Amino acid sequence: MQIITSEDMKTNTIKILINEFLVTHEITSKESISIELLNYLRNKEMKIEDGVLFNQLLDLIEEKVIGLMDEKIG
Numbered sequence: 001m002q003i004i005t006s007e008d009m010k011t012n013t014i015k016i017l018i019n020e021f022l023v024t025h026e027i028t029s030k031e032s033i034s035i036e037l038l039n040y041l042r043n044k045e046m047k048i049e050d051g052v053l054f055n056q057l058l059d060l061i062e063e064k065v066i067g068l069m070d071e072k073i074g
Contacts, residue, residue, distance in 0.1 A: 004041075004048045009056070017046075018061055027065050034058055 008014050025036050037058065041047060048054045 002044075002046045004046055004053070004057075006050060006053050009053070014057065014060070018057070018064060021061065022064060027061075030062060033061055033065070037061065 004013070004017070021037060021040050025040060027033055027036065034054075048057065
């Protein structure tokens with residue numbers, strides 16, 4: 001099992017993880033992101049043990065989803 005750490009924020013690992021997650025999952029609400037992300041990580045045999053890092057990742061995903069929604073509307 002791969003453990004995602006704060007060091008991965010400095011590499012492309014997090015960007016790739018976010019993009020793969022967004023491509024493979026349809027986000028229906030802000031509240032569903034955390035559950036869907038946990039399921040995604042479990043299926044990919046990845047783990048985030050740092051709660052702060054997990055919250056940062058959720059924030060990045062939310063920002064990206066909002067940006068994608070703005071593009072569709074505009």
